[in-house]
Amino acid sequence: MDYTPHTEQDIAEMLDAIGVETIEDLFSPIPQNLRLGRRLALGGPKSESEVYDQLYSLAAMNTATDRLTCFAGGGAYDHYIPAAVRACAGRSEFMTSYTPYQPELSQGVLGAVFDFQSMICELTGMEISGSGLYDGAAALNEAVHLASAATGRKKVVVSQAINPNYRRVLDSLGKSLNYEFVTAPAGRGVTDFGDVSDAAAIVVGQPNFFGCLEDVRAAAELAHGAGALLIVHFDPMSVGLLESPGTLGADVVVGEGQCLGNDLNFGGPYLGIFATRLEHARRMPGRIVGATVDVHGNPGYVLTLQTREQHIRREKATSNVCTDQTLMAVTASVYLSWLGPSGLRELGERCVGLTHLAADLAGQLPGCRVRFDAPFFREFVLELPGNAREALSALAADGYLAGPSLEAFPGMDNCLLVAATERRTVAQVEQMIKSLGQVIA
Amino acid sequence: MDYTPHTEQDIAEMLDAIGVETIEDLFSPIPQNLRLGRRLALGGPKSESEVYDQLYSLAAMNTATDRLTCFAGGGAYDHYIPAAVRACAGRSEFMTSYTPYQPELSQGVLGAVFDFQSMICELTGMEISGSGLYDGAAALNEAVHLASAATGRKKVVVSQAINPNYRRVLDSLGKSLNYEFVTAPAGRGVTDFGDVSDAAAIVVGQPNFFGCLEDVRAAAELAHGAGALLIVHFDPMSVGLLESPGTLGADVVVGEGQCLGNDLNFGGPYLGIFATRLEHARRMPGRIVGATVDVHGNPGYVLTLQTREQHIRREKATSNVCTDQTLMAVTASVYLSWLGPSGLRELGERCVGLTHLAADLAGQLPGCRVRFDAPFFREFVLELPGNAREALSALAADGYLAGPSLEAFPGMDNCLLVAATERRTVAQVEQMIKSLGQVIA
Amino acid sequence: MSQNPSPALEEGSIYDLSIAGRRASTIPSKEAGLPSAGDSLPAGMLRADSPHLPEVSELDLVRHYTNLSRKNWSIEVGAYPLGSCTMKYNPKIHEQTAALPGFSRLHPWQPAEQAQGALALIYEMEQLLVEITGMARASFQPAAGAAGELTGLLIMRAYHRAQGSPRDTVLIPDSAHGTNPATVRLAGYKVKQIPTDGRGLVDLEAVRSAMSENVAGLMLTNPNTLGLFEREIEEIAKAVHSKGGLLYYDGANLNAIVGIIRPGDMGFDVVHINMHKTFTTPHGGGGPGSGPVAVSSRLEPFLPGPIPDLDQGTGRYFWDEDRPQSIGRVHGFYGNFGMVVRAYTYLISLGADGLHNLSERAVLNANYLRSRLEDTYQTAHPGLCMHEFVLTARKLRREHGVRAMDIAKRLIDKGFHPPTVYFPLVVEEAMMIEPTETESKQTLDALAQAFLEIAAEAVDDPEVLHNAPVRSPVGRLDEARAVRQLQTRWRPPGTGQ
Amino acid sequence: MSQNPSPALEEGSIYDLSIAGRRASTIPSKEAGLPSAGDSLPAGMLRADSPHLPEVSELDLVRHYTNLSRKNWSIEVGAYPLGSCTMKYNPKIHEQTAALPGFSRLHPWQPAEQAQGALALIYEMEQLLVEITGMARASFQPAAGAAGELTGLLIMRAYHRAQGSPRDTVLIPDSAHGTNPATVRLAGYKVKQIPTDGRGLVDLEAVRSAMSENVAGLMLTNPNTLGLFEREIEEIAKAVHSKGGLLYYDGANLNAIVGIIRPGDMGFDVVHINMHKTFTTPHGGGGPGSGPVAVSSRLEPFLPGPIPDLDQGTGRYFWDEDRPQSIGRVHGFYGNFGMVVRAYTYLISLGADGLHNLSERAVLNANYLRSRLEDTYQTAHPGLCMHEFVLTARKLRREHGVRAMDIAKRLIDKGFHPPTVYFPLVVEEAMMIEPTETESKQTLDALAQAFLEIAAEAVDDPEVLHNAPVRSPVGRLDEARAVRQLQTRWRPPGTGQ
Ligand SMILES: Cc1ncc(COP(=O)(O)O)c(C=O)c1O
Ligand SMILES: Cc1ncc(COP(=O)(O)O)c(C=O)c1O
Numbered sequence A, B: 001m002d003y004t005p006h007t008e009q010d011i012a013e014m015l016d017a018i019g020v021e022t023i024e025d026l027f028s029p030i031p032q033n034l035r036l037g038r039r040l041a042l043g044g045p046k047s048e049s050e051v052y053d054q055l056y057s058l059a060a061m062n063t064a065t066d067r068l069t070c071f072a073g074g075g076a077y078d079h080y081i082p083a084a085v086r087a088c089a090g091r092s093e094f095m096t097s098y099t100p101y102q103p104e105l106s107q108g109v110l111g112a113v114f115d116f117q118s119m120i121c122e123l124t125g126m127e128i129s130g131s132g133l134y135d136g137a138a139a140l141n142e143a144v145h146l147a148s149a150a151t152g153r154k155k156v157v158v159s160q161a162i163n164p165n166y167r168r169v170l171d172s173l174g175k176s177l178n179y180e181f182v183t184a185p186a187g188r189g190v191t192d193f194g195d196v197s198d199a200a201a202i203v204v205g206q207p208n209f210f211g212c213l214e215d216v217r218a219a220a221e222l223a224h225g226a227g228a229l230l231i232v233h234f235d236p237m238s239v240g241l242l243e244s245p246g247t248l249g250a251d252v253v254v255g256e257g258q259c260l261g262n263d264l265n266f267g268g269p270y271l272g273i274f275a276t277r278l279e280h281a282r283r284m285p286g287r288i289v290g291a292t293v294d295v296h297g298n299p300g301y302v303l304t305l306q307t308r309e310q311h312i313r314r315e316k317a318t319s320n321v322c323t324d325q326t327l328m329a330v331t332a333s334v335y336l337s338w339l340g341p342s343g344l345r346e347l348g349e350r351c352v353g354l355t356h357l358a359a360d361l362a363g364q365l366p367g368c369r370v371r372f373d374a375p376f377f378r379e380f381v382l383e384l385p386g387n388a389r390e391a392l393s394a395l396a397a398d399g400y401l402a403g404p405s406l407e408a409f410p411g412m413d414n415c416l417l418v419a420a421t422e423r424r425t426v427a428q429v430e431q432m433i434k435s436l437g438q439v440i441a
Numbered sequence C, D: 001m002s003q004n005p006s007p008a009l010e011e012g013s014i015y016d017l018s019i020a021g022r023r024a025s026t027i028p029s030k031e032a033g034l035p036s037a038g039d040s041l042p043a044g045m046l047r048a049d050s051p052h053l054p055e056v057s058e059l060d061l062v063r064h065y066t067n068l069s070r071k072n073w074s075i076e077v078g079a080y081p082l083g084s085c086t087m088k089y090n091p092k093i094h095e096q097t098a099a100l101p102g103f104s105r106l107h108p109w110q111p112a113e114q115a116q117g118a119l120a121l122i123y124e125m126e127q128l129l130v131e132i133t134g135m136a137r138a139s140f141q142p143a144a145g146a147a148g149e150l151t152g153l154l155i156m157r158a159y160h161r162a163q164g165s166p167r168d169t170v171l172i173p174d175s176a177h178g179t180n181p182a183t184v185r186l187a188g189y190k191v192k193q194i195p196t197d198g199r200g201l202v203d204l205e206a207v208r209s210a211m212s213e214n215v216a217g218l219m220l221t222n223p224n225t226l227g228l229f230e231r232e233i234e235e236i237a238k239a240v241h242s243k244g245g246l247l248y249y250d251g252a253n254l255n256a257i258v259g260i261i262r263p264g265d266m267g268f269d270v271v272h273i274n275m276h277k278t279f280t281t282p283h284g285g286g287g288p289g290s291g292p293v294a295v296s297s298r299l300e301p302f303l304p305g306p307i308p309d310l311d312q313g314t315g316r317y318f319w320d321e322d323r324p325q326s327i328g329r330v331h332g333f334y335g336n337f338g339m340v341v342r343a344y345t346y347l348i349s350l351g352a353d354g355l356h357n358l359s360e361r362a363v364l365n366a367n368y369l370r371s372r373l374e375d376t377y378q379t380a381h382p383g384l385c386m387h388e389f390v391l392t393a394r395k396l397r398r399e400h401g402v403r404a405m406d407i408a409k410r411l412i413d414k415g416f417h418p419p420t421v422y423f424p425l426v427v428e429e430a431m432m433i434e435p436t437e438t439e440s441k442q443t444l445d446a447l448a449q450a451f452l453e454i455a456a457e458a459v460d461d462p463e464v465l466h467n468a469p470v471r472s473p474v475g476r477l478d479e480a481r482a483v484r485q486l487q488t489r490w491r492p493p494g495t496g497q
Helices: A008-018 A048-060 A083-089 A107-124 A136-151 A164-177 A216-225 A236-240 A278-283 A310-316 A326-363 A388-397 A426-440 B008-018 B048-060 B083-089 B107-124 B136-151 B164-177 B216-225 B236-240 B278-283 B310-316 B326-363 B388-397 B426-440 C058-070 C092-098 C116-133 C145-162 C179-186 C204-210 C233-242 C251-256 C297-302 C337-373 C394-400 C404-413 C441-460 C462-466 C479-484 D058-070 D092-098 D116-133 D145-162 D179-186 D204-210 D233-242 D251-256 D297-302 D337-373 D394-400 D404-413 D441-460 D462-466 D479-484
Strands: A069-072 A155-159 A180-184 A199-206 A229-234 A252-256 A272-276 A289-293 A299-303 A379-383 A400-403 A415-419 B069-072 B155-159 B180-184 B199-206 B229-234 B252-256 B272-276 B289-293 B299-303 B379-383 B400-403 B415-419 C137-139 C169-173 C190-194 C215-220 C246-250 C270-272 C293-295 C307-311 C316-320 C389-392 C430-433 D137-139 D169-173 D190-194 D215-220 D246-250 D270-272 D293-295 D307-311 D316-320 D389-392 D430-433
Touching (some): A048 D337, A069 A426, A083 A326, A107 A236, A107 A289, A107 A326, A136 A229, A136 A278, A164 D145, A164 D179, A199 A216, A289 D479, A299 D479, A326 A426, A326 D058, A388 A400, B008 C337, B048 C337, B069 B426, B083 C058, B083 D092, B107 B272, B107 B299, B107 C058, B136 B155, B136 B164, B136 B229, B136 B278, B164 B180, B229 B236, B272 B278, B289 C479, B326 B426, B388 B426, B400 B426, C116 C137, C116 C316, C145 C179, C145 C215, C145 C251, C145 C270, C145 C297, C169 C179, C179 C190, C190 C204, C246 C251, C251 C337, C404 C430, C404 C441, C404 C462, C441 C462, D116 D293, D145 D246, D145 D251, D145 D293, D179 D190, D190 D204, D215 D233, D233 D246, D293 D297, D337 D430, D404 D441, D404 D462, D441 D462
Parallel strands (some): A069 A415, A155 A180, A155 A199, A199 A229, A229 A252, B069 B400, B155 B199, B199 B229, B229 B252, D169 D190, D169 D215, D215 D246
Antiparallel strands (some): A289 A299, A379 A415, B252 B272, B289 B299, C137 C293, C270 C293, C389 C430, D137 D293, D270 D293, D307 D316, D389 D430
């Protein structure tokens, strides 16, 4: 099945109109000697039911969080996704439209993204939000570009306690632009920034990758004192309870929007949140939706500040991003509207409660301790008496997923993250800890 | 969560406008002594994620055809449902609209059902189709009413080889109208009608409940010779290969439309197909969509011949049906458009092939035989050396579902139905038969 | 400047898009070793041609039905205040739970041992309905309200026969829904109509004088179709019961009273519930529904079978087929099980408090809207209503030649689905309005505003009403022509039906 | 009389519907024994207020987004002939396979032992891409085309450094997509632009003279953005390679050549594939995409890691993290895995024959539409095109004051989404049209008809074009004002940004 509608007669009439004999003739500009000259070695076409069965079997080879009770964290969380969110964001008009370059036919996507931007401003405490980037790592990388452009500096002081994968992305993508990344240690769970002079930015997580809450206000003072920007990677779920990073002095707030109604999806498609102060608007990456009016004076939405973007500014663009993660932003827009302020607060309360319950219980297991004293939100670092990676494997055999293990951090081979979302229950926490106790015994 | 939007302030303002003090006051017409005076004993409200988890657990207590490879038949079949069909019929405009009493706002549903009726006419060989009834049993029951009204007679000769559940429905619903149901035996797999004089109708399945193909033309001659109508319960999937019942002389064609893109759903919602000749149009049950024009002469659809229906004709209505199974008719409309004539034929070919392969192999198992010699389409009766119901249980433990067992028919405790849809494969057939061989050994 | 985009190629019927040789379907190709139909079936049974189904690509298919859907109103597009229909929000979680493969892919012939979750759900749902209605047991076989009515009447019939007192008449109010009289006849009874009195209630005296040993019972919906609570229900019940009759509750209007008062406590013996109304399984453009029947203990033996039961010893559920007095089956399998899953999801979501809120707020919304409209339009009967109310356009018709239908069509132009019109039959130019509890005050205010604007237009410019609607995919449609020139299937241009 | 129904209460922003105290969400209630935030977190970190999120009921929510969606065009509403975007049908089966819980609920930190199906899928998908592109290995980390470009250039950079020959410039044609030059800068290179010659092809001589030991390579899409095949590709490759440069293939236009000619066989060293174009993962209103990068064997060591590999001994898949020369990670996890599932579903559905058909018919459709239009409009370059072609409205602009944008907007009124306009930059008043292979001849004929009618209107009544669109939810929008009076978030009426 190739989804083409062509009948023999169609093809004949079309070739006739074009004035060639065969379809082959249409390819005459392609040098014969370079052509493949055979069919691709891909196998024959399959019927939909065969394809479905094949994918079903592949999916069944995974032991995903439908089969394991999920206490895993580390930047991706098993929050409940309401059916209404799936239904709305799944509307085919959102799903199968292109980038809203023709705004008159794109008021749906534009409207949903405008609302997303509005809500992100509320959550971050920032003045302007973009329409979303590839993921949290990409957003952080773009924030570094913005800070460097804004300050004319190349040094970036990065907390050790950010997602190690994100740090690797910064390293990979920053090399060619000669950024100098300096790691600020977080040996006690929160970051000790040290000397930040000459920095374009300092980067801190709130909560950080260890789940710990940082002193963002102090980081802001430090950064601003050195003429640097403060980039905060925040958790959108935390700000029902915690002050928003903007209130605490952040200049750019980035984050991972997976938790806002998007599936775990083995890491993608996710959603990079990016918001900043208005003064930096023209240095922002990617698309931004703005309100305007039509020729009759009726309100409507368009893409705005496009002169920042690659299709207009080319090599002078603020970023190379074109296709982004719009559908995830639409999803987040629906999810946050579903959640509302009370939902956000209650969800946060429940995460805090379950996570602290888990920490209390786990800390009582023989040889275990909650590694850091710092306050935490919905995950914490648990230190085991033995290797964490192996313990996680054993725990999975009991039906529980936690982690990741933290061997990426020196001296933390025995450590893992434990996270609890609002979906979990007291009974599940207790049973998981019980299993863990057996696993490490 | 009760999905109500009322804030305290809303309620206060509304009560004020109404001119009462409390909501309680609005219920003053209800005698105090009869009121419940307590909350219902139902438990507290639950959050959506808790509700989902609870239903997930209930569903997981079933061993459905996602976990058993399905060779079951008997009026409900595991055909593949294409994703496009689910997506189209699942559009919320189809799902959450009411009966199209205001046609100007219902052209979507009306258009889809009009096309459904058109396709059903093609499949049945009839001139007019209704918009669908509750299920195959209900359609058969309505056909009996039509025949009785058309002939002024009460006797109905019913093949023994129709779904025994349907027969029970006829019996339950016919008693109060003094119908006399006479069973025509089908001891050799096909029906022997005997004397049909004075009958309003004779009822035959094509294929019948045993999967066997009847001589519909002969039945038509018999019926018409006696001044009776021929009611055929047909299988929509069969007419890519077989002559349509209308061509063979049927007066009313009914059937179960589950196979046309609808889920198994443990028996419902399903879809009663009902089609007949134009001369009987005004005796038809339920809704019918017709084409017309609007005030500007543009084409559009409406419900038509409504004077047959209960909301106009009340006790003189041809039927009491009001809410029907429209969404299943919309689904069938999409499914049949997806299938097309070539798909219908290929699907039929594959069903015939797999079913006959299964019959060939099963017939070779020791002590087993294909019970009837008559030709069959996509299911057949297999006789085992022992009790069929027990064999089916054992087969399920091996991961295969077949059946039903036929203890409802005298002397057929050792018999079961085996059906194969186009979704099955040669390998699955072979493995199932192998398992069966072990089970009965 | 306010329409939604629609494509150039919109066609009436999918047949108009059909091109010979095109297709959407893929069927697994014939595997080696499979017998062919030609070899397996007698040649005489095989056809040469294929039925004329549409031939379209998958994109054609998806576009056609997507664009059809976009021409349709729905509860998710806007308010849908159809009286007697309870068009409330259909929670999306219902679709997810009903689609769980353990439910949606369960074959109806699977034995109870493989369907424990389904039986448990039906069993638990029965407990919930029994508590809500004040009855003893229930069956989920009836696929909709009318099927429930027929089942209920057949149960009454079986009961009377078992009592040795077969009867031939059923009483129904003249305000009853059409399914009631139609069902009475299908159950083999004669209809006797009871008039509505000046208060809009069943005429108690008429019930008393109509009741006799020949009357099987009375069918009633309470609140009735005028949206009024039958406050003399105790006397009505007494009148019916004193002659050995039974009281049937048409549950279409249950939305007004869930958790407030129970049919059983009012004296009803049989109840059907329109789960596609009160318990908000989606209407699907006309169906499917689910119309379970609940009965008091003396009628329990007559319920359709089988019914799931719990073996307290093993904790296993089984089908109780051993019901010798049962009226028998009324559905090919177990009713619209998928809708039962949805309704169950709803009931456990709401719980007792939610159900109480539901009715309170349904009644609040109706009374609020009534209070906004009753100075301009006339209510059929003044005073408090329950979850719905009936306006009459009698005066507008007399004075300005504007009919209920004109008002209905004009509402379309103002962005609302019209209410039910011309029902109940006892009210001239009836407009029956049921906002339901899920509409907000803002929506009700906007709806009231639209009604009021239309009333003004009726005086100033009645033509605009007669010409309505103008903001819909088609203008007012000619229903008479649809009957006169019957066309109920697609035909190639130039051919007949 | 042809609009789709829409409700009275349509609002701009969901914030306009917000009423304090309303809500849609339900969160499991606090269980006994759970510590509270107040007890667990330092008071100084807790906020008093809550962020101002909308407060709406679930029905408000669903209606708002449903009605927003109905204002949007999509491939399922009608034709979407955006050049360079490959807006073909997105098979619905893709959504089902990607939603399987084994994929959609897989946590990215789950170890390979729990994700064997996902690793197998990525591994097999890599085999397919390698075969289709003629490359050696691939990485799925890049989330879209531009991310693939950056990854590819960083690989080239790492290669050159490893060769001891770091370079500072990348060549791109002046017809290139904006992401190319933007990416070149982000990869730390300077851009040198190569002119398009009179045939609409890269100027070979210019490439030759621009190439030097300082040039890392040339980025090219072939067919190029004019829809023309770069037939001198062999010479171009030679020119680049002879100076040690590498040839980068921008896969945005792969739809023209799948199964016909492979980038690897043309001499390309690095390829990115826009799976959201050629392999039809849905665009989602702007994203997500998936832009895997495939490389020839000499570049393989530099690919981002980890990459799944198969242990032939155990038959288990594992993450190969031991890639010392790798450029490192370019995504937080493994890229847009959900889109890889969709693209994989597509490739195994089509198989070799389907993929061959795909390109043949994409090119057939484009040439057919071109042949219908080229007498009335002017093609930028005459003769056969590949899967798309570029018209210019230069003449209409000069003679009738009608611009490409006017034609585009008028197409909306005729029921079509406009083509890409003003790209590529090398064509004045460009209209870039890519019908894709899933459109039928009937649709192409209707689209041609619309274009021809507009050409006539441009002569007879150009105002109608300037005033277009009139059949859309809003009229032509003022983009300049959106920049001048920047408003990118909802604000209570009367407040600023
Ligand atoms: C009062 C009343 N009774 C009975 C019915 C019939 O119910 P159903 O349509 O489910 O058969 C209705 C439905 O509209 C109704 O409003
Ligand atoms: C020719 C060309 N190159 C590159 C890109 C960038 O791809 P993406 O949008 O996936 O980042 C596009 C997308 O429009 C394109 O058309």
